[in-house]
């Protein structure tokens with residue numbers, strides 16, 4: 001069902017919800033990551049060890065709710081935007097949900113937005129109470145005040161429709177194509193924290209293939225092994241140099257196709273020797 005619709009089912013949500021007692025105590029992360037993919041920034045980012053180390057890079061992340069402080073660091077680094085911070089301890093029938101938000105313009109504290117469910121349907125109007133992480137690497141978090149009984153329905157929001165629609169219309173075709181219209185701080189390789197600005201600088205220094213960018217910056221050498229950033233870097237090189245993207249030399253792929261622990265090779269070696 002999840003793979004057909006892309007929408008988390010109630011059963012899956014139930015499987016990652018902390019106990020009622022923990023939920024009542026204060027903010028916590030809820031990790032809605034249900035697809036086994038080579039990804040682990042969440043586990044590495046948590047300063048409290050609240051997301052268990054993975055045995056295999058394809059494992060699903062596992063939260064230890066009692067160790068989680070709800071700090072939100074993991075939500076800002078998750079490339080899948082799969083982590084939300086929920087606080088059900090506020091009182092007065094209200095709750096707070098912090099949502100990773102990659103779009104511009106960001107809303108401002110005090111704005112009213114349309115809180116929507118996982119399918120994008122309007123659930124309720126909500127007030128923005130905080131916008132955090134704007135100056136850090138990673139995705140800003142927008143915190144909404146919502147009714148307590150709706151907090152697990154709400155997973156995104158829409159700003160004023162006119163504003164959202166008018167943004168691309170204000171930008172001409174030429175401007176959209178213009179390399180400068182891309183924000184320099186936008187992460188292009190989330191695994192290694194490489195931004196558009198980092199890649200642009202390298203291209204302007206003369207590194208114009210995906211492999212060159214990879215070797216000098218490590219972009220594409222993280223857990224996703226360039227599956228996400230490789231085509232984006234090729235596209236960026238094409239925009240900056242004016243070369244058609246199909247003429248940009250792509251990254252070479254060699255085995256292993258996913259990160260493996262050194263013990264894997266040591267075991268293989270032992271088998272050969274015995």
Ligand code: SF4
Nearest residue numbers: 046068069071072074
């Ligand atoms: S919210 Fe903070 S403490 Fe909780 S899992 Fe994420 S990084 Fe760790």
Ligand code: SF4
Nearest residue numbers: 033039041042078080
């Ligand atoms: S960082 Fe996000 S997408 Fe990656 S494993 Fe963790 S929760 Fe899943």
